[in-house]
Amino acid sequence: MAQDPVIRLRDVTKSYGKGDARTPVLRGVSFDVVPGEFLALVGQSGSGKSTLLNIIGGLDLADDGVIEVMGHDYDKTPERELAGLRNGPIGFVFQAFNLLDHLSCLNNVTLSSQFAKTAKSINERGMDALKRVGLADFANRRPSELSGGQKQRVAIARALFGSPRLLLCDEPTGNLDSETGREVIEFFQELNTRDKVTLMIVTHERRVSSVAKRVIAMKDGLIVESIDADHPGGPA
Ligand code: ADP
Numbered sequence: 404m405a406q407d408p409v410i411r412l413r414d415v416t417k418s419y420g421k422g423d424a425r426t427p428v429l430r431g432v433s434f435d436v437v438p439g440e441f442l443a444l445v446g447q448s449g450s451g452k453s454t455l456l457n458i459i460g461g462l463d464l465a466d467d468g469v470i471e472v473m474g475h476d477y478d479k480t481p482e483r484e485l486a487g488l489r490n491g492p493i494g495f496v497f498q499a500f501n502l503l504d505h506l507s508c509l510n511n512v513t514l515s516s517q518f519a520k521t522a523k524s525i526n527e528r529g530m531d532a533l534k535r536v537g538l539a540d541f542a543n544r545r546p547s548e549l550s551g552g553q554k555q556r557v558a559i560a561r562a563l564f565g566s567p568r569l570l571l572c573d574e575p576t577g578n579l580d581s582e583t584g585r586e587v588i589e590f591f592q593e594l595n596t597r598d599k600v601t602l603m604i605v606t607h608e609r610r611v612s613s614v615a616k617r618v619i620a621m622k623d624g625l626i627v628e629s630i631d632a633d634h635p636g637g638p639a
């Protein structure tokens with residue numbers, strides 16, 4: 404039996420602006436992502452990649468179409484439940500790291516559960532996440548004291564803290580030098596192969612898309628190409 408998709412998109416549309424200024428950004432996007440995929444989403448700046456990723460993560464709303472993530476139909480999912488998916492089964496990693504500098508690295512990692520009562524086990528879990536990215540020794544530092552690559556690893560630890568099954572990454576190596584970027588990509592590969600985390604990475608870097616199992620290309624709000632690494636010329 405075919406596996407249920409992690410992500411199911413059908414005719415997703417999105418415009419920004421009103422009246423004459425209204426610009427379509429997504430013009431009918433449809434595809435599925437199955438469990439364990441490592442998908443790269445490529446395309447020129449302005450093609451709608453970030454908008455699509457944010458919609459899949461429940462950070463932005465589509466105008467129309469079907470968005471189902473891990474069996475949740477977003478049209479029928481209350482905001483409270485969506486909020487539970489974010490920072491939990493759905494993890495995010497952004498180009499600009501999005502860390503809060505007035506907090507320690509550990510508190511950045513555990514931020515999503517700051518209101519929970521069992522602080523000790525939360526900190527233990529936060530330390531586990533920092534250990535996984537090799538930054539346990541930096542738990543009490545501020546993000547501003549870290550290099551770009553270390554910041555991105557803290558941001559990855561923050562995503563891992565919620566034990567994500569799906570990791571959405573928007574140009575995660577865009578602010579990193581090539582060596583650090585390579586390390587981050589290797590870590591994503593390990594998450595995908597060892598921990599079976601489904602990965603969807605927006606990128607315009609060849610070194611990222613070359614390790615993906617499938618590359619989807621967007622242009623002007625539409626999917627224009629889908630290339631499966633195992634079946635390069637075959638049906639998408
Ligand atoms: P990409 O990530 O592929 O560069 P984006 O999804 O960020 O593309 O943007 C697609 C288009 O939507 C761009 O033309 C951008 O200017 C526009 N856009 C994105 N976000 C907003 C917004 N919040 N308000 C208005 N326009 C936006």
Ligand code: MG
Nearest residue numbers: 452453454573
């Ligand atoms: Mg973008």
